[in-house]
Amino acid sequence: MAGQRAVARRAPGKLFVAGEYAVVEPGNQAILVAVDRYITVTASEPEASDAEADADVVVDSDLGARPVRLRRRGGRLAGGDGRMPHVVSAVETVAELLDERGLPVPPLKVSISSTLHEHGRKYGLGSSGAVTVATVDAVTSYCGLRLTTEERFRLALLATARIEPKGSGGDLAASTWGGWIAYRAPDRAQVLDLARARGVAEALRAPWPGFSVRRLPAPAGLSFQVGWTKSPASTEALVSDLHRRRTWRGSASHQKFIATTADFVQAAVTALEDGDGPALLHEIRRARQELARLDDEVGLGIFTPELTALCDAAEAVGGAAKPSGAGGGDCGIALLDERAAHDISQVRQRWAAAGVLPLPLRPALEGNEA
Known part of the structure; x- marks a missing residue:
């Protein structure tokens, strides 16, 4: 059970390589890569001043002006004014698992530090997913729960689905396993129903139809480049907007999008596994076109x-590029010949001229995996 020792865990951010939008529908595949910017979460015993304020959980973040002090009310945490919802949901979900296992839920201080932001502005590297994964790991470890990598991912997905039911969970998978991965999402509504009907512990054990994750090798002979548009975008808002287009959903165009995406994602997976750089570039260009x-x-x-200029600059030197994730801002990715230093420099210069900031990111080979 929890002691006096603080437990710190970190999780990397992520970028979508291919398959965004389609992956929100269960069973559809996407490719993601974890990147070497991190969120670190430390779980510890609250300070005396927090206990005096009648706080059961205190969340302190380097992105927030003041701590969030929360009290347990009927299995939920109250008093946060809607701040830090992903952290709150992660702590609540872990508490449910503790309750089901007959273990006490200790008072907690959860401290968060992030390199996924620039002066408070997010890069679009999946900070919500990374903080959820790191919170689940830190709190379960602090409370003495020994979980497998997949169990921690499942807890994080349950916590996220309760507040963002349309999210695919791909960001959580990349933050958990690290490196390059192929990911298929489960039916989140079904998963939530399972947890409500049979408990969180059973939801960690039961089959999740449609879900899979596996590691992929890094691209052969290609340099992975990332550009930040300096404009934040809301993935949840863009995905929700698409879901509201009822005339599009179920239409021939929708079916074509899903089928075409499935085709180029699988072809890109094959190219990565075969070490075929030119084939991968072709599939990334198809992803941009779709x-x-x-x-x-x-x-x-x-x-x-900015995202259009980012893509055009990469394709002008024979590379491939596309928005990463929902688009509308945030980041774009490019794959360029790693031997062509002049071309890489030229692309970066064109990005800067278009208002796109090249980010010095590399794949994070390790995720949050124990």
Whole structure:
């Protein structure tokens, strides 16, 4: 059980490589990569001043002006004014598991530090997913729970689905396993129903139809480049907007998008596994084209001028590029010939001229995996 020793855990951010939007539907595959920017969460005993304030859980973040002090009310944490919802949901979900196992839920202080932001502005590297994964790991470890990597992922997905039911969980998988991964999402509604009906512990054990995750090798002969548009975007808002387009959902265009995405994602997985760089570049260009077709047809605003310039600059030197994730801002990715230093430099210069900041990111080979 919890003692006096603080427990710190970190989780990396992520970028989507291919398959965004389609992956929110259960069983559809996406490729993601974890990147070497991290959120660190430390679970410890609250300070005396927090106990005097009648706080059961205190959340202190370097992104917040003041701590969030929470009290347990009927299995939920109250008093946070809606701040730090992913952390709150993660702590609540872990507490449910402790209750089911007959273990006490200790008072907690949860301290958060992040390198996924720039002066308080997010890069779009999956900070919500990373903080959820790191919180689950830190709190379960502090409370003496020994969980497998997949069990910790499942707890994080349950916590996230309770507040963002349309999220695929791909960010959680990348933050958990690290490196390059192929991911398929389970049916989140079904998973939540399972947890409500049979408990969190059973939801960690039961089959999750549609879910899978496996590691992939890094691209052969290609340099992975990332550009930040300096404009934040809301993945949840963009995905929800697409789901509200009822005339599009179920249409021939929707079916074509899902089928085409499934085809180029699987081809990209094969290219990665075969070490075929040119084939991977071809599939990333197809991914850009299909996202552009979706954007033209539905008008989500996936492609901003900065993201279009980012892609054009990479393709001008024979590379491939696309928005990462929902688009509308945040980051784009590019794959360029790693031997062509001049071309890489030229692309970075064109990005800077277009208002895109090159980020010095590398794949995080380790995730949150124990």
